[in-house]
Amino acid sequence: MCTDRARVRTYAELRAEGLTRRALTAAVSSGSLLHLRRGVYAEAGTCGPVAAAARHGGALACVTAARHLGLWILDSTDVVHVWMHGSGHGYAHEGCACRSHLDDLPAGRVFDHPGVAIVLRQILRCLGVEEFFVAVESALRKRLLTAADRRWLHDHINDPGRAALTAARSDADSGLESLVRWRLRHHMLAVRTQMRVVSGGRVDLLIGDRLIVEADGAPFHEGESQRHRDLRRDARAAVWGFVTLRFDYALIVHDWPTVEAAILAYVDRGLHLGR
Structure with a gap:
């Protein structure tokens, strides 16, 4: 996982915060900023999956985001799942092993991570109900899934997902x-x-x-x-x-x-x- 303050920033955001071109160049040279692709930078402490997702044009999604949150998941592949919102454009990059996720949710800041409820719905849609159930129970165990999250999920998933959500408990340790x-x-x-x-x-x-x-x-x-x-x-x-x-x-x-x-x-x- 990334360090607490690590973020992916655009050139426009950095400039709006008062960073000059010279200061930006110095930050990249010193390693406090990592240049990911044109107009996109990561702060020091940003982990590999987050940087890869940003290079691809979005934020972590699905099981990659779940792993980043510390949830127990079944998927063990190195594929980076990337949230592209509704109409994001993916960018091929060196070592790209990304899977894009598009949805109908309101688009926010493109590099902001999805909430846990969105992550769980992505897992259900991408990998099926078994992976979803395991991730839901892990989220409940870690107290990351609120009552409001469960209501939102119930209203935005299919019937098998609702059955799994109803059956999920918080007492499993793994x-x-x-x-x-x-x-x-x-x-x-x-x-x-x-x-x-x-x-x-x-x-x-x-x-x-x-x-x-x-x-x-x-x-x-x-x-x-x-x-x-x-x-x-x-x-x-x-x-x-x-x-x-x-x-x-x-x-x-x-x-x-x-x-x-x-x-x-x-x-x-x-x-x-x-x-």
Whole structure:
């Protein structure tokens, strides 16, 4: 993310603030301003994605903007999503891997970042309801999505998006937990996140009364010492009648059928129910 005061500015804005041509040249030479393209400059501390979006002619959008806000997202590509408002013109630039987003919202200052509600709608339209649900739960967890934002979203998205918005909660600690709960929704299971269980401490997901599902995301679950702690905790939970299934990021995101089959096998045998 950019530093707090970093902004993208136009030549006209800088001149209107009293910066002379000589001072502008000196600022670029000193590195306090970065010349992005003709008439567009970035202040020191502006991060790479924001600078790339400005070179392209707009501001961060969609999952790139969500990542900039600190939201947990599924998309891991290097594509820079750029908000071009309604009729922005894109500029090809060196290393350009940009995807333009156009919308019917009132155009403001072209380099201003969209609000979180707009970002979430862009994710829904661009990448679908699953990515949207995960990002919404992350925004709720971080308290970035207000009641007014939720009302605006409800009025400006499609029916699948509204269903996901209604189902979203703020208790998931990671996008993997959100993703597991979303993908299990059709099985009508009681799935709770970040629950405390006897002897096991706080667990990622609890299905029914005693089936624990742990979603291990890198880098927090790397190394033998962490693996030992995880296994010890699983064993202590087992003493109290809990059963633990543990999956990593790759399994949950890229091999969901295996994860789903494992969970449902335990459920079919009633291992998620209390005695």
